[in-house]
Amino acid sequence: MLKRDRILTCSSLAVFLLFLLYAESQFSEYSVRILNNIAIFAILAVSYNLVNGVTGQFSLGPHAFLAVGAYTCAILTLSPEEKLRSFIIEPMIWPLSQISVSFPVSLVIAGLVTAFIALLMAVPVFRVRGDYLAIVTLGFGEVIQVVTNNVVPITNGPLGLKGLAPYTNLWWSWGICLLSIFCTVRLVNSSYGRAMKSVREDETAAEAMGINAFWIKTLAFTFSAFFQGVAGGLLAHLITTISPSLFTFMLTFNLLIIIVIGGLGSTTGAVIGAVVLTWGGELLRAFEEPMTIFGYYYEGIPGMRMVIFSMLLIVVMIFAGSGIMGRKEFTWQSFLDWCRLIYDRATRRG
Amino acid sequence: MTERFFRTDALSVTFGGLSALNNLDLEIDQGQIIGLIGPNGAGKTTAFNAITGTVKPSAGRVIFQGMDITGWRTYRIARIGIARTFQQIRLYDDLSVLENVMAAGHAYIHYSFVEAVVGLGRFSAEERRLRSRAEHVLELMGLIDICGEKAESLPYGRQRKLEIARALAMEPKLLLLDEPVAGMNPRETIEFGELLGRLHRDLNLSIGLIDHDMPFVMDICQRIKVIDHGVPIAWDTPEEIQRDERVIAAYLGEGNGA
Numbered sequence: 234m235l236k237r238d239r240i241l242t243c244s245s246l247a248v249f250l251l252f253l254l255y256a257e258s259q260f261s262e263y264s265v266r267i268l269n270n271i272a273i274f275a276i277l278a279v280s281y282n283l284v285n286g287v288t289g290q291f292s293l294g295p296h297a298f299l300a301v302g303a304y305t306c307a308i309l310t311l312s313p314e315e316k317l318r319s320f321i322i323e324p325m326i327w328p329l330s331q332i333s334v335s336f337p338v339s340l341v342i343a344g345l346v347t348a349f350i351a352l353l354m355a356v357p358v359f360r361v362r363g364d365y366l367a368i369v370t371l372g373f374g375e376v377i378q379v380v381t382n383n384v385v386p387i388t389n390g391p392l393g394l395k396g397l398a399p400y401t402n403l404w405w406s407w408g409i410c411l412l413s414i415f416c417t418v419r420l421v422n423s424s425y426g427r428a429m430k431s432v433r434e435d436e437t438a439a440e441a442m443g444i445n446a447f448w449i450k451t452l453a454f455t456f457s458a459f460f461q462g463v464a465g466g467l468l469a470h471l472i473t474t475i476s477p478s479l480f481t482f483m484l485t486f487n488l489l490i491i492i493v494i495g496g497l498g499s500t501t502g503a504v505i506g507a508v509v510l511t512w513g514g515e516l517l518r519a520f521e522e523p524m525t526i527f528g529y530y531y532e533g534i535p536g537m538r539m540v541i542f543s544m545l546l547i548v549v550m551i552f553a554g555s556g557i558m559g560r561k562e563f564t565w566q567s568f569l570d571w572c573r574l575i576y577d578r579a580t581r582r583g
Numbered sequence: 584m585t586e587r588f589f590r591t592d593a594l595s596v597t598f599g600g601l602s603a604l605n606n607l608d609l610e611i612d613q614g615q616i617i618g619l620i621g622p623n624g625a626g627k628t629t630a631f632n633a634i635t636g637t638v639k640p641s642a643g644r645v646i647f648q649g650m651d652i653t654g655w656r657t658y659r660i661a662r663i664g665i666a667r668t669f670q671q672i673r674l675y676d677d678l679s680v681l682e683n684v685m686a687a688g689h690a691y692i693h694y695s696f697v698e699a700v701v702g703l704g705r706f707s708a709e710e711r712r713l714r715s716r717a718e719h720v721l722e723l724m725g726l727i728d729i730c731g732e733k734a735e736s737l738p739y740g741r742q743r744k745l746e747i748a749r750a751l752a753m754e755p756k757l758l759l760l761d762e763p764v765a766g767m768n769p770r771e772t773i774e775f776g777e778l779l780g781r782l783h784r785d786l787n788l789s790i791g792l793i794d795h796d797m798p799f800v801m802d803i804c805q806r807i808k809v810i811d812h813g814v815p816i817a818w819d820t821p822e823e824i825q826r827d828e829r830v831i832a833a834y835l836g837e838g839n840g841a
Contacts, residue, residue: 419700423699434676
């Protein structure tokens, strides 16, 4: 059984890589951009879900961590000449203005810096129980806004950082996406993951069973921030221009929708949610274009897709209160059973 | 003089001005079963909470195997070998029976966070060990046939048993049971008493238990502490307790025997 699952996993991965290869050469730039976005949002959703869904701690900070990661990565990869050119209000402070490292190295550093900041936040916040995390992370997001806008010698203020090399391609984004999924799934299925779930289910009982809830929550939060930082780096080098206005609370809000629609606590759900919302959001753009429905000319209203989106959300919440996956995870066994069921139905009817 | 296995010295808990527990001296020897009884609100659960660190004792000491563990954090107290169950069942509702028990083994895993994330090193061997130990405990408690079910879907009696299984998975030296037979019918209670006796014999467990079911407590405990309104009023064998007039007055009801 295990062997079969391994073969299935490897072969589906191979198929997926072939698809990426095909997409890279054949798809339009727009479609490739969407695929990249999906990967980045999947990284964010999976790591966000580890804190909110698996460990049950309500964080509102991913947009802030994304900003930290994006800025760190961008500052590290920009060439000294480019920095000299774009820092027109005030020149960049000395050591940073000369540093320029390769993309992979700066991605790792971006992750580590973000994780370190998360650790600094976690230590005071998790000492006490309750919803302090939401307040502190929300506040942190505002602090990041203020810092990126005002610490001009480092962040270039409201002008943001321009001229980043478009390093992020399908291989980087999906490679890191698969890596983050792999690591998170491993973690959730380990004893650490069980400890995280027990903290979610009942913190008092978990403590009485020898689980250091403070440490477990800190681990989950820091681990998730690492990948959010890396995702920030990817995003920065995908859109090549970052500014403070990019990292608003709406990002966190979207992520929250993604993990709730996917099923809070399910890694599979987080991935599905990221695909559905990112891709679906693009598909729904059609509703903002002018079109003719049954002879009636519709002019197209900007923002219409958000209205439809909200309605879809309400429908999902009514008919599947715990999201698409609930807390279930994808397994090959359940997938095969599901296929068999569909096949049986189809043949019986035919 | 050898140090007692477990004792509390004048353990007191106050909430604001209210004294919930007053100068409790409790002694448990290795391999002994003791009962803690008293009317509702007497401070029995508070005593357990203070011992396990869920509430901070305001005075007094808790000594376990010669170590002063007063005011330690709950998980550290659990890790040195004091496991407990709760009066209101506190299972991990959404996890399976097996996961509930396996989670209790987290304190004793020998692999690091990094090994868990990449799934290498000691990870697989340790997971197998954790699993087989959990299955052993579930077998002991007669829950092995339902190990895949969610904890919340179990009937009440089995949830109680699962809570004990989870506590046992920590391989405790001292097990504190808070009203383990509450809500069980007489037949279940008898079966549970037998099970507890077996565990006590086989694992050489020391047990402290709280319960209102007098026949059960009198039958299984070797010594009984009675508290009333936070104040300890008696400490004796079950036979003596049943004759003690203060106990009868405070708890068993006047002129009512047992």
